[in-house]
Amino acid sequence: MPDTPRTPRTRDSEAAKARLLQAATDEFAAHGISGARIDRIGAAAEVNKAQIYTYFGNKDQLFDIVMDTHVARILDEVPFAPEDLPGYSGRLFDFLIANPHQLRLATWNRLERTGRGPGPAQLAASMEQKTEKITRAQADGLVPTTFTAEDLLTFVLALASAWTPASPVIPAALEGAALRAHRAAVVEAVRRLVSD
Numbered sequence: 001m002p003d004t005p006r007t008p009r010t011r012d013s014e015a016a017k018a019r020l021l022q023a024a025t026d027e028f029a030a031h032g033i034s035g036a037r038i039d040r041i042g043a044a045a046e047v048n049k050a051q052i053y054t055y056f057g058n059k060d061q062l063f064d065i066v067m068d069t070h071v072a073r074i075l076d077e078v079p080f081a082p083e084d085l086p087g088y089s090g091r092l093f094d095f096l097i098a099n100p101h102q103l104r105l106a107t108w109n110r111l112e113r114t115g116r117g118p119g120p121a122q123l124a125a126s127m128e129q130k131t132e133k134i135t136r137a138q139a140d141g142l143v144p145t146t147f148t149a150e151d152l153l154t155f156v157l158a159l160a161s162a163w164t165p166a167s168p169v170i171p172a173a174l175e176g177a178a179l180r181a182h183r184a185a186v187v188e189a190v191r192r193l194v195s196d
């Protein structure tokens with residue numbers, strides 16, 4: 001009987017890392033940084049708790065990796081377009097509705113990390129790049145200068161995320177015609193922000 005070839009260890013460790021990142025995403029989204037427990041993450045991922053520290057370092061480092069992973073996903077799936085901020089706000093709205101963990105992670109980051117070091121590198125870089133792109137678009141006359149680039153970006157992000165499940169003012173289940181109407185309102189509000 002021939003020997004069954006073993007799966008390479010590299011593939012095992014990559015699969016374990018992927019399970020850990022998903023379990024960490026769920027745990028951090030539900031409990032925040034302080035409330036998250038490494039033992040629950042390990043149990044959910046079916047990985048020894050010690051492996052988490054080997055792969056990702058401490059809990060704060062793991063949170064940063066989770067955040068950066070999600071920021072990279074947004075950058076990939078929702079490209080930023082300063083010359084079309086209304087369209088961008090609609091696409092971001094769609095992404096955030098489909099991925100409720102994203103805003104919960106960002107909210108925990110703001111609540112628990114303000115003033116405590118640099119935080120997730122990808123998040124800071126993303127905000128800086130978006131602000132610079134708006135500034136350039138304003139200089140080129142593509143975006144009005146009614147608001148500073150920082151204010152405009154903040155307003156667009158706030159409007160796009162206003163109806164997500166993490167919002168304290170929305171009903172638990174928002175779908176169908178109501179969701180489409182809110183999306184249209186977000187896009188129209190951003191359109192008015194950037195109208196001369």
